[in-house]
Amino acid sequence: MSIIPASVPRLPMVRLQxxxxxxxxxxxxxxxxxxxxxxxxxxxxxxxxxxxxxLVVFAFADRTGVGQEISAICSDYGGFANAIALIGALAxxxxxxxxxxxxxxxxxxxxxxxxxIGLNLQLAFAGVVNFAGAAFFVIGSYTAAVLxxxxxxxxxxxxxxxxxxxxxxxxxLLLPVLRTRGHYAALVTIAFGLLLRTLLEVNxxxxxxxxxxxxxxxxxxxxxxRTTSLGPLDxxxxxxxxxxSIGLFALAFTLVRRIERSWIGVALxxxxxxxxxxxxxGLSIARWKVLAFLIGNAIIxxxxxxxxxxxxxxxxxxxxxxxxLLLLSIIVLGGLGNFWGAVVAAIVILVIPEKxxxxxxxxxxxxxxxxxxxxxxxxxxILPRPLRDLSRFTSTTGAGHE
Amino acid sequence: MDLGILxxxxxxxLMLGVIYAMIAVGFSxxxxxxxxxxxxxGDVVTVGAFSGLGAVGLAGGLVVFSPALxxxxxxxxxxxxxxxAGILIGRLLVMPLRHAPAVNVLLATLMAGTVLRETxxxxxxxGGNPKPFPALLPSGTIATGSFSVGIDSVMILCAxxxxxxxxxxxxxxxxxxxxxxxxxxxxxxxxxxxxxxxxVVLGTFALGSALAAFAGCMLGLYYxxxxxxxxxLLGIIGFASAVIGGLGSLxxxxxxxxxxxxxxxxxxxxxxxxxxxxxxxxxxxIIVLIGFFxxxxxxxxxxxxx
Numbered sequence: 183m184s185i186i187p188a189s190v191p192r193l194p195m196v197r198l199q200x201x202x203x204x205x206x207x208x209x210x211x212x213x214x215x216x217x218x219x220x221x222x223x224x225x226x227x228x229x230x231x232x233x234x235x236x237l238v239v240f241a242f243a244d245r246t247g248v249g250q251e252i253s254a255i256c257s258d259y260g261g262f263a264n265a266i267a268l269i270g271a272l273a274x275x276x277x278x279x280x281x282x283x284x285x286x287x288x289x290x291x292x293x294x295x296x297x298x299i300g301l302n303l304q305l306a307f308a309g310v311v312n313f314a315g316a317a318f319f320v321i322g323s324y325t326a327a328v329l330x331x332x333x334x335x336x337x338x339x340x341x342x343x344x345x346x347x348x349x350x351x352x353x354x355l356l357l358p359v360l361r362t363r364g365h366y367a368a369l370v371t372i373a374f375g376l377l378l379r380t381l382l383e384v385n386x387x388x389x390x391x392x393x394x395x396x397x398x399x400x401x402x403x404x405x406x407x408r409t410t411s412l413g414p415l416d417x418x419x420x421x422x423x424x425x426x427s428i429g430l431f432a433l434a435f436t437l438v439r440r441i442e443r444s445w446i447g448v449a450l451x452x453x454x455x456x457x458x459x460x461x462x463x464g465l466s467i468a469r470w471k472v473l474a475f476l477i478g479n480a481i482i483x484x485x486x487x488x489x490x491x492x493x494x495x496x497x498x499x500x501x502x503x504x505x506x507l508l509l510l511s512i513i514v515l516g517g518l519g520n521f522w523g524a525v526v527a528a529i530v531i532l533v534i535p536e537k538x539x540x541x542x543x544x545x546x547x548x549x550x551x552x553x554x555x556x557x558x559x560x561x562x563x564i565l566p567r568p569l570r571d572l573s574r575f576t577s578t579t580g581a582g583h584e
Numbered sequence: 585m586d587l588g589i590l591x592x593x594x595x596x597x598l599m600l601g602v603i604y605a606m607i608a609v610g611f612s613x614x615x616x617x618x619x620x621x622x623x624x625x626g627d628v629v630t631v632g633a634f635s636g637l638g639a640v641g642l643a644g645g646l647v648v649f650s651p652a653l654x655x656x657x658x659x660x661x662x663x664x665x666x667x668x669a670g671i672l673i674g675r676l677l678v679m680p681l682r683h684a685p686a687v688n689v690l691l692a693t694l695m696a697g698t699v700l701r702e703t704x705x706x707x708x709x710x711g712g713n714p715k716p717f718p719a720l721l722p723s724g725t726i727a728t729g730s731f732s733v734g735i736d737s738v739m740i741l742c743a744x745x746x747x748x749x750x751x752x753x754x755x756x757x758x759x760x761x762x763x764x765x766x767x768x769x770x771x772x773x774x775x776x777x778x779x780x781x782x783x784v785v786l787g788t789f790a791l792g793s794a795l796a797a798f799a800g801c802m803l804g805l806y807y808x809x810x811x812x813x814x815x816x817l818l819g820i821i822g823f824a825s826a827v828i829g830g831l832g833s834l835x836x837x838x839x840x841x842x843x844x845x846x847x848x849x850x851x852x853x854x855x856x857x858x859x860x861x862x863x864x865x866x867x868x869x870i871i872v873l874i875g876f877f878x879x880x881x882x883x884x885x886x887x888x889x890x
Contacts, residue, residue, distance in 0.1 A: 305687065309687075311687055311690065355871070357875065358871055358872065358874045358875030359874065361875065361878040362874060362878040362879065366827065366874055366878070368621070368690055369820075369823060369824060369827055369870070369874070370870075370871050370874060372820055372823075373820065373824060373867040373870050373871055374867070374871065376817065376820060376863065376867055377863070377864050377867040377868060377871075380860065380861075380863050380864050381864050383860070384860035384861060384864075503816060504698075507691075507694060507695070507698065510691060511691075511695075514691060543706070544702075544706065546698060546702050547698070547699060547702035547703065547706065549695075549698075550695040550696075550698035550699045550702065551695075551699060553691065553692075553695045554677070554692060554695050554696065554699070557681065557684075557688050557691060557692045557695075558677070558680060558681070558692070561684060561688060
């Protein structure tokens with residue numbers, strides 16, 4: 183007895199819907215073209231122009247019927263759009279293969295966006311606040327530093343171990359919180375971040391305030407740090423890192439999307455939205471929170487390990503509360519639970535201040551005000567997470583595109 | 585260990601404890617009336633310290649310099665600016681967001697703290713560097729044997745204790761305190777009985793923030809140096825004290841503050857090679873304590889409202 187009204191066809195909509203994949207290809211390519219230019223742009227006027235263009239595009243997608251239709255098509259063909267996006271990201275890396283700085287930016291955005299996927303799993307899906315994101319990121323880097331220095335295990339395994347160490351530490355940290363409700367996770371994670379940073383600073387084993395050097399990543403004897411050419415092409419040594427980072431992002435993206443779409447995702451949603459109701463239905467609040475915290479931190483730690491190996495060093499400074507707030511601002515700006523939103527927000531927060539020297543000094547102030555405005559006036563972020571919409575499964579005519 | 589040195593350490597612990605308690609009481613007050621955590625509280629401490637410094641400098645420049653007068657001006661300015669910051673944050677951020685998810689409020693107040701901190705760093709000339717705080721209290725020392733304390737420290741301790749006591753009296757004995765307690769118990773019923781909800785909430789914010797700002801001045805007087813980022817750690821220590829003591833009562837944060845200071849002092853006494861570990865141990869203790877006392881030492885008496 184589905185009385186869900188079939189959408190009334192309007193003229194432009196019909197035409198767009200006839201070639202959905204074409205629409206997706208065009209839109210995603212355009213967005214990535216813009217993003218690539220943004221990462222590469224050098225003059226401040228270009229950056230401001232691109233920023234204005236992006237604002238116009240978002241306003242268009244948000245406010246007009248055609249724009250909403252296009253967004254709906256893109257989210258209906260989500261898997262396809264993501265595949266195109268992966269190709270787009272790799273195409274950007276290939277285009278700028280000789281530019282150190284552009285590739286560094288690209289890899290940084292990809293790694294921070296990966297960390298934000300982990301943070302999103304914790305906060306947006308399971309409702310566990312983590313004010314120590316940067317601390318876990320740095321733990322991943324330190325794990326990589328220790329392992330590359332003192333152990334001879336394959337570097338690909340180091341990324342995995344970095345994730346595991348971070349994940350397990352996170353669970354140990356969360357254990358005391360599980361008996362509590364409310365704001366205690368916030369306190370415990372903040373306290374942990376401060377504790378870790380002070381510990382790393384006063385401790386000589388991990389290099390004190392100077393931090394540690396990290397050997398560069400090498401895969402089957404192919405050292406990323408020494409790469410200068412790839413076949414006949416001259417490339418920057420950041421190119422393999424950029425590709426690796428994009429790969430890691432794609433992996434984390436797929437993993438967490440799978441989790442979200444599975445029964446685990448439903449359980450997490452239930453736990454977040456109403457703990458009492460969820461426990462009435464027999465869900466173990468503690469178990470689901472621990473699971474989300476574990477996987478989320480493992481992702482953050484893996485991203486941190488790659489980031490550390492790319493930079494070649496790690497210092498305690500990265501573990502501060504300010505850095506953790508930066509990560510949280512990215513996911514709030516991007517829209518809780520929206521991974522592509524986090525990419526856009528990561529570009530806004532990481533790349534634009536690098537390009538606009540004028541605001542360097544004021545960047546923290548501007549972020550803080552920006553996040554405040556978002557929280558007050560558009561609490562769901564730039565690109566909100568779409569609500570779980572199950573109506574198409576109940577209606578007989580609904581199209582299950584996936 | 586020498587008894588005199590022990591006494592001195594205990595005194596230092598009490599000094600720190602009363603400052604932590606003053607900050608922690610604010611957290612408990614805000615949590616009482618609105619069920620929110622205001623994480624910008626630590627930066628209100630900084631606002632207080634810097635307004636105090638500014639007013640002392642201004643008073644020194646305008647009128648004939650007398651330490652007592654300058655101190656009074658500094659404290660008045662700190663309390664005024666602190667309350668103003670508290671009221672603004674309450675009115676512009678917390679009231680509009682009070683039905684939003686708790687995470688949003690946490691993040692908003694943390695960001696408000698960042699705004700305050702950055703404004704101080706960018707707005708005060710040479711604000712990124714530590715600033716010397718003038719010594720305005722008498723500089724003599726009281727000494728018996730190996731125990732010696734500065735008169736200024738004694739004055740700070742007494743001022744802190746009496747302010748905490750005054751807050752207690754205000755909450756338990758006055759009309760304002762009665763309305764605060766009414767709102768804390770049940771905001772809806774309090775509103776129905778004719779209490780101006782918003783005014784009480786903002787009044788509570790002003791009260792808690794004024795205490796924090798006063799604590800900022802006391803820290804400046806004690807350490808003779810302030811800097812723009814001093815509030816981050818203090819805010820978290822204050823919050824941790826409030827949580828450990830129990831957010832539901834006024835006595836809880838005071839106990840928590842002294843407890844936190846006690847742990848820190850103990851670490852300094854027991855591990856003399858590096859006092860840098862004092863925060864590490866104190867925070868580790870907090871994390872463990874939360875495991876044992878999930879709702880604080882003085883447990884909150886409330887049932888689940890579904």
